[in-house]
Amino acid sequence: MRLALNVFQWLLLILAAPLAHGIIAQAKARLQRRRGASIWRPYADIAKLFRKEDLVPPSASWVFRVTPLVLFGAMASAAAFVPVVQGSALLASRGDFFLFVYLLALGRFFLSLGAMDGGCAFGGMGASREALISSLAEAPLLLGLVAVAILASHADIAGMVGWTLQQNFFKISAVHILAFLSLGMAVLAETGRMPVDNPTTHLELTMIHEGMVLEYSGPSLALVEWASAIKLHAMLALLIALFAPWGMAPHVSAAPLLVALLVYFVKVGALMALLAVIESSVAKLRMYLVPGFIGVASAMSALAVIFATLVKR
Amino acid sequence: MGLVEIAAGKVLSSFSAFLFLTILLLAVARRISTCVLLFSLQSAIIAAEVFAVGFQERLAEAYVVGALVFLIKVVAIPYAFFRLMERLKTVREVKAATTPTQSAFIAVAMIFLSYAAVHSYGQSVHVPADALAAAVALILTGAFLMVSCRKALMQMLGLLVMENGIFLAALVTTFGMPLVIEIGVFFDVLMGLLLMGIFAFRIRDTFEHLDVSRLRRLRG
């Protein structure tokens, strides 16, 4: 029963991912007083892309061909660690948040290599920028998770979620505030959202993530787009699970699970609306200011770790 | 009233977390108006703390002091700052000597230092370590703002943050000093700010800029 539930959670994260992109786009459109595309549009796009032909640059090697598969595989595996409606996940194990972070890193690594392999100038530029941002953003991502892990005395994400579920909602802890803020900023940097990167830009010189995927087409592009959607969805689900998990089902039975599912949709919807508001209100940072932005996140996460150790002493 | 009691207890136990957040944000903020708003927020948190202490310890004086803190530091002083910035027509950026990342890490180091300092005096004073550490961190942050920011307005703000820290230290250790002294201290702070404002105008008129690090004619 638990296995079925975990598989369901995993598939939910993967299959509902394009919907996340669609909802955010729709929210942004509404904020800009446009009607915007339907929230199911990304599904239509992916389906269309699967029907199209896969074009590969003649100078590309096996790295270019294999990148979309590795990327999708890594993101999908990462999604298996995140609890959604109940305090357990498909691949939960001790120390799994390190695995989570490095699966994301694996995907990014291959994406950068594939971009450079494709021979496009913008790909190379995007890859070098991505390397800078991701190497800096790894610190707050890991440290934020470490801070929560120290506080929860659990080394797996599912365990941390379980611990947080038992806490009193009104007991605001400095560690959690700081970790939430720093993880939020790291998520913005990792998933290439504003103010680090503009996902809807059409100016190639300003692209980071979009520049890396310029050369892909057909099913490869579909996989890459889907993988980035899974990454965003999984990280949002991780934020919700770690910092606001109340509403999750305490044990595996039908009614609480349904309630938990509804609560999850509300929460992730709220988070996506927040993301849309942020995207619509801040301007993209110039490239040399991005390390400052991530540096602030690193300082916050370092402080969170210090506080966590102080609390635990 | 149960709800007010819960609120008072909540404020007392978690306000230091928010103060640390304002300290971090003050260190990395890049516009003077952001810093002034953060100061206003900080003072609001401290005013809430004063009210909570007054409620718990049944001190009538605390309500008066809390109202003073709110009126003066949350409303009047930020308003005066914004008016001053308008009339000075000064550049709105905080020209800090350190980049935001460096300032953020310095702020973290200062918070760590304040915990260390409070820990070594912990046996002499029986107060929650968080609150006193927040007070010491505020004092250190004020000093840091005064030293690293080169604009006259930021030095005034740094002084105000230091004053906040000292006030908070008095509050958490002794539930405040006698009322007359508190009022006198407020009055002094206000007059000091008034005079600094006058001098800021004079600096701008005689030097054509407000960058105090460029006031280096008198040396040796």
Place this chain on the structure above:
Amino acid sequence: MILLLPLVIALLAPALILTLRDPRAATRAAMFAGGLEAVSLFAIVWQVHTHGALEAGRYFRADGLSSIFLFNIAFISSLVLVYASGYLSHTGEGRFSSPRWFYALVFLFLFTMISVCLSADLGLMWIMMEGTTLASALLVGFYNTKGAVEAGWKYLVVCTVGIAFALFGTIVLYLAAFKAGMNPAAALDWVSLMDAVSRKGFDPHLLKLAFVFVMVGYGTKIGLVPMHSWLPDAHAEAPTPISALLSAVLLNCAVYALLRYVAIVSRGVGPAFPHTLLLIFGLASMMAAGLLILVQRNLKRLMAYSSIEHMGIIAVGLGLGSPLALFGALLHIFNHSVVKSLLFFSAGNVRQNFDTLRMESISGMAQTLPQTSAALVIGCVAIAGLPPFSLFVSEFAILSAAFSEGHYLVAGIFLAVLSIVLGGLAHHLFHLLGGEPKRLPARAKLSPSEYTVMGIAALCLLFFGARIPYLFDALLNQAAAVLR
């Protein structure tokens, strides 16, 4: 009630002065008020001497220690006010925004300083100490030139930060009193604190922490190194009467405030800790100021550094701790203020005549300004500590106390710095007075007011150098008794 009289006069005088439009009427009102002020202060001193400590309400008190400082304020402020009337009348149009505001601010400044010396409550003392900074900031920046504005800003910011540290120290002391079980309402009252600290057990860590912060805080106002950065600028750029008030009165008030804390902490944790700190800061001030005197180029800045050096001497005297050293330090406070006023008055005259204070552009003063040169020579000889002037007596007292206590290193540094300062002053003096005159003065003779006050000051130095008047001696002994 007599205690409140000088405060009331000092508050009413600005109101009166500001309502008078005519500058001459304002000046006369100021002189009148200053005379009343001095008389009331002398009356308080006499009362305390004959009848013991006076009190007025919960917050004001005058005892043996305050009477010395009140005497100092009365004497110097009357000299300065008389000098200022002459100085202002000879200053050109447009230099001053208005003599009315000048006198009004001076009286506000006096009000805050007298309140510091009269407060019985440490919190009120802090408030008034901060008040002195606020009242004098506009006076320092009075000329509104670039130098004056910069000096005024630095003065305001550095002193306010320093005083904030002193506030923290006061809070820690309050905490220590609170924890020892004192009644919160009386926990900042000096007399109650002196009484309680010997009976109840105050936490020594807290007392030491409080003293460190108070030392740094009030030490900033005293001008001890390394918190002295505001002093040379402020004293050099302020109008001359204000420089004299700052150097001769304000620094002493700050010493008074520090002394109150030294007394409490010495009773609480023993005299070793506060005295060690005083010695360290005092010697540092002496050494730094003594060396920097050699390289000064501005006359008033030179005198400001000399003030720092002498504050260092006073701190060393207080830090040595023996009755003789204490006597010497308290006497030195008075002597230094007299000679510093004399020096600043001469510098003011130099400024008015040559329109500059840069020593390299002045020479041959002995020929062009004979009277001012005489005053300058008297002042420099006195401040270097040579007999027959009074500073010799006080410095000798401190030095012999150092030797008799066995602080040979302290005495050695003391003597070395004094010699260096003597050499530096002689060098500057020879440059100023000797050689051919480079500039001609605007007016060679001193005006009656200037003549009078400088003469009084010089005579006072000689007189006190010969023998300390019995009355003053009694005052000093009373003050020392309060501290023990």
